[in-house]
Amino acid sequence: MTTPQEDPTVIAQRLNLATGFQSSERDWVVQRLAALGSRLRSFPDTQVELEISVKERHGADQQVTLECWINRNPRLHLVSTSSARDVAVAVGEVRDDLIRQVDDAKTRTEHRSNHARRPTP
Numbered sequence: 001m002t003t004p005q006e007d008p009t010v011i012a013q014r015l016n017l018a019t020g021f022q023s024s025e026r027d028w029v030v031q032r033l034a035a036l037g038s039r040l041r042s043f044p045d046t047q048v049e050l051e052i053s054v055k056e057r058h059g060a061d062q063q064v065t066l067e068c069w070i071n072r073n074p075r076l077h078l079v080s081t082s083s084a085r086d087v088a089v090a091v092g093e094v095r096d097d098l099i100r101q102v103d104d105a106k107t108r109t110e111h112r113s114n115h116a117r118r119p120t121p
Contacts, residue, residue, distance in 0.1 A: 010037035013045055020054030032091045033066075039102040040068075047071045052094070054087060064090035066098050076105055 011033045017026055029052060040048050049069040056062045063083050070076040078101045082093035 008034040016051045018053035066094035
């Protein structure tokens with residue numbers, strides 16, 4: 001069961017499994033990334049794309065990469081990587097880092113557009 005902050009449907013709608021992940025792992029990956037859903041829910045479905053991949057799976061140089069494209073002006077391309085040896089740990093690390101990046105991007109753009117205006121004389 002997921003907590004209220006987790007929204008696996010948002011992730012499921014936007015996630016593409018790339019190199020290194022099997023389609024049979026989709027539900028598992030979606031559940032692991034569910035906490036990211038609450039951050040992405042504020043963007044329309046058509047504005048967000050997610051892709052996760054793993055290179056050299058089970059090898060010494062294993063690397064999990066989670067990429068997020070947010071189609072707004074300017075278009076954002078956020079990338080998070082982990083070289084943790086355990087895939088589950090690596091997926092958690094890239095999720096947490098991408099949450100931080102999305103929060104930072106929202107703060108930067110909202111701050112500019114929502115600042116208080118000075119009254120004109």
